[in-house]
Amino acid sequence: MPNKTRKTPFRAPADAAPRLRGAPGRDPGNTPRETEESASAPKPRRKPFVAPSDPSKRGRHKEQPGKPERLHKLLAQSGIGSRREMEELISAGRININGEIARIGQSASPGDRIKVNGKLVHLKFSNRLPRVIIYHKPEGEIVSRDDPEHRPNVFTALPRMSGGRWVAVGRLDFNTSGLLLFTTSGDLANRLMHPRYNLVREYAVRILGALSDEARQRLLDGIELGDGPAQFDTLQEAGGEGANHWYRVSLFEGRNREVRRMFEAVGVVVSRLMRVRYGPFILPPNLKRAQVLELGEGEVKKLLSDFGMDDPAPGRPLHKPRERYAG
Template identity: 60%
Template sequence: MKLHKVLAQAGLGSRTDMEQAIAAGRVTVNGEVAHVGQRVAPGDVVRLDGKRVAWQATARRLPRVLAYHKPTGEVVTLDDPENRPTVFRNLPRLRSGKWMAVGRLDINTEGLLLFTDSGELANRLMHPRFGLEREYAVRVLGALSAPERQRLLDGVELEDGPARFSTLEEAGGDGANRWYRVTIAEGRNREVRRLFEAVGHAVSRLIRVRYGAVVLPRGLRRGAFIELPAADVKALLQASGLDSAAPPAPPPRRPRTPRGAGPRPSRPPAPRPARAPMEARPSERRSGGVLPGAGAAAGKAAGAGRPPRGAGARRAAAPSTPASARSARGGNAGSDRTRTGPARNARRSSGRRSG
């Protein structure tokens, strides 16, 4: 496997960045300085700037992808010279590698922003060759005329080359403010704003609502993120031409349940000998603390073989106390049987005399 590809999959940067790091002598393999185009095999020790790279485990798993709801006022950079809040402060920490933003949103733009720990995936998702659409909700001052709409769809010459919208639809609005939904197949700096400004309309609000097949999750608050499930990550890999290298997804982790908060998800218990039915204890009937979907499976597993409520659920009556036990407690019943020796003989002789 190519060394620069291993480093990119480990989330340390793009393939180009890793080739430059190799050329600069910052990468070693088994203690020797690596060269561009070098291949590595399982067991090789790879280090970048002296730090060991866990590339074998990284290469076999699916990349991680986050969907983040960026608010206005945040910048998409690790270190801001003006000390403004950055999007990276709200992301979870990685044991190895780093999060890379898939494209950028300027400080006044909000909405969907993707992050991944795979430099290769990030580069492919951003590359114009793969044509992943970006969809935006745009609020502008004043309604577009028919010629202006057509011009935005046909193409406008900007400072860095021609640009156009793939689709443009009206989305309502009140008074002078009008909303539009637009899609574009690339992500140049402030491209959506510059296109509207080219036809004489200033953008007052801009929200990215979709990137490729990933839609901004409904209900995801600003400044929060969710991690995409394996199925969505595989769809992104396929859209970027990396599906052939996608490994099987690891089994999902079961949510931890607080002690006493309900049955844990487990396999159905092995069959046991039949015994008298009894009601479930309250702790066995609770299902709190299990996430939606997992609670039903946990309830089935913990309740396998349990009789339905009301079907002979009464406790069996306690067995009667043996006579020997009652006599030991000093009861009257059976007291004659406990008298032995002289006491019994004296009673018999007195009975004969009275007869």
């Protein structure tokens, strides 16, 4: 029987038509409609990434012969893990170069055979741009390759690669849908998740019943959760009627099930949750569930520049420690 409950769709900001991959027959579902209040909210200081008009130019990155680079940096930008994690593996003697145990500070060159825990890995040198994709995660997928329950995972829908792997930028829980970022660079993923950049996360939330003025103020002022205080930076009504009401909320951190737990703390049940923005990235309105959009070469270069990754001094922060980067 079809569901007769009226649901008000949410319309993400207009964007250029991207090249899509995935299941074209899957519908994005019902999402909340923006109200006049949300439409009049302050706009992002910088426009979101937009696909180029010529789809043939997307995802094509020029490569030049690589030069020797520090091993821990190469492993990180190849998506194996963060630089700190790679240094720990090197210290533990779990990484080999051409059959010999690697040393801290050692460099690697194109053609070197690198093994991590006995497994041969494919390295990406800095003159080879990383790949970055936006994925519209549907509900019912887990952001993990290893799940004891063997539930469907997001990685099966991503483009296949002959070498390297996709690194998820943050997570969305099993019952949450929306924007999820992936990159082949562990270093870039680490910066996109690092607290010092304070990237804004924006969600469309559907709740059962109405949110009282008192509960609304508590969510904005801050409430105490089991893992510390939490608060929304913004909370706006976004339509809906009857038992279902939609809200747009934003915050500058991404703790486990934080949005759901905050509403539960004020006695409200979340019936649907979708992330519509992560930092400078906005979920494109025509990107359907289980589809991906890959950034072009120019967009990736700009992203690396914005996060200081084209600077010779690695780890230089893009902003002062407490300044928020909202894109």
